[in-house]
Amino acid sequence: MNNPITQREVEVLLLVSEGNTKKQISEKLNITYHTVDSHVKNIYAKLQVNCVAQAVMKAMKEGLI
Secondary structure, rough: OOOOOHHHHHHHHHHHHHHOOOHHHHHHHOOHHHHHHHHHHHHHHHHHOOHHHHHHHHHHHHOOO
16 A cells, blocks of 8 residues: 555544444544544545445455554
């Protein structure tokens, strides 16, 4: 992978994969909703996917989560 995802992005992706909303993730990680949204967008770009399901599947396949 050209742009490995950061540790924080891994945390966000794990929480997303557990079914948490962006609002819930922002509360759990004590960051703003906007920051969570930015992390999700970065994850999608780095993994070259368009949705949560694709991101989780690809991250699992590549051993990122």
